[in-house]
Amino acid sequence: MKKLFVLLAAAVAPFGAALACTNFIITKGASADGSVMVSYAADSHGLYGALYHTPGGRHKAGALLPVYEWDTGRYLTDIPQPARTWSTVGNMNEHSLIIAETTYGGRHELEDPTGRIDYGSLIYIALQRAKTAREAIDVIVELADTYGYASSGESFSIADPDEAWIMELIGKGFKDDGRGGNARKGIVWVARRIPDGYVCAHANQARITTFPKDDPENCLYAPDVVEFAREIGYYQGSDEEFSFSDAYAPADFGALRGCEARVWAFFRTVADGMDTYTDYAMGYNKTNKMPLWVKPRAKVAPKTVFDCMRDHYEGTPMDMTADLGAGGHGCPYRWRPMYFEVDGEEYCNERATATQQTGFWFVAQARPDVPRDMGILWFGVDDAATSCLTPIYCSATEVPACFSETNGSMLDYSPTSAFWLFNRVTNFAYMRYNMIAADIRKVVDAWENDQLQTQVPQTDAKAATLPAKKRVRYLTDHSVRTAQALFDRWSKLDKYLLVKYMDGNVKSEHAGVLEFLDGSGTAAHFVDNGNGRDIPDNIQFPGYGEKWKRAVAADNGEILKVINE
Structure with missing residues (x-):
């Protein structure tokens, strides 16, 4: 019996592995507002969704940075601090540098048990030390080659306001150098600049195949990336025909169906001609490979990217x-x-891209038409399909209390935590999804459209008039206040949904969910029987879908059948 194997990813958050993350990348020439965008979902059954902040600063000579493995908290090593580091919030730094990831695993024999820098540390240390995407690639390579790579195969999205890259890397395994060290310490890797005007994506399967060897402006790679594959026996052909993913992460059914299908779903939403690759996405024809990037049929708006992260393969x-x-x-x-x-x-x-086990997710915007400290990390927690994004400016020096990593945990419920609040609402929605999720989506769309079309432009205009230090304080305060406003709105939504849908029934209303949230939120919103005792009238009993009823009848119809005499 054939075993299906899906490559699962690890999250970039402390002490909690995430599984099967997803990244979409939109270049500035492909975006409706000229921004470079990267999306990410940290999907884990054990990850607490929170927003992390690391302040920048200057460091004395000899200062050390302890490195801990992000998935487990295991201490790895100490490394020297540079003279200057940059402030980070989530997966973005104060210069609008963005780094996200998905883990593809690849050949397990290439994991290095002596490695001292894991994939999560590569991301966050690079964000602290680099100002541009190219600088980040250099930092990642230097760290992994100097200290040894402690994780499995990884795909990185690396972007700044000018360009976006996809970088794929994997370790070299272990070979005793005779002195107790690893003679193969370091990584093999390829990084490709995504052509302006195109979009790219990755979802836990290596995607870079062949690549140019003589175009350093658009393609960077380890000097031994081909020769090492020959040495190990993964490849015997010419340099020109070498494919990174085929050598280091050959795909099987599960890698296509569970991973590449998410890329396909995004591509088909924004670009034409993707139905050609349906058999590839479904795992039926692995020779019919999708391109690494595609040109969208129209400029891609931020809201479109938000909604692509909510996909369940509809249609x-x-x-x-x-x-x-x-x-x-x-x-x-x-x-x-x-x-x-x-x-x-x-x-x-x-x-699918949207999944119940998401810890946190974001769509980051590096915007070339504003100062670099005005990039935006649109941040949310829990299932993307039933949660909402709120703007966090990349220079923010404070994390909203509702998103703080110290506010609750996966084992400690907190009534002031956004993660727990959004999970309350979403888990209730699973009970009668086709109705409850529709109400939630009305609130999501109203909030995100208002932020995109009104609130952010107004905030940008005000911030542009301020000197740098005052601008950072203003953007921090705005980010914190807006996040709390979203939390308060979701608290009202939580109560509304419970009253309306309790016990599988549906109470009739005088108006819809948006009116409830914007109004008093009292019992007068719902239809009562007119006797002044707040007793509901015209309660609805929606029942079940036709397919479900037929399945129940087929399964147990002889017992459930009504007999009319």
């Missing part, structure tokens, strides 16, 4: 709302494990 053969697995209420989620067996045959549940 495709893998639509998660359409089959019996969605239950009687169209729930687009399948609880783990991803695979199940029936009568000796193995089957897979889909793994």
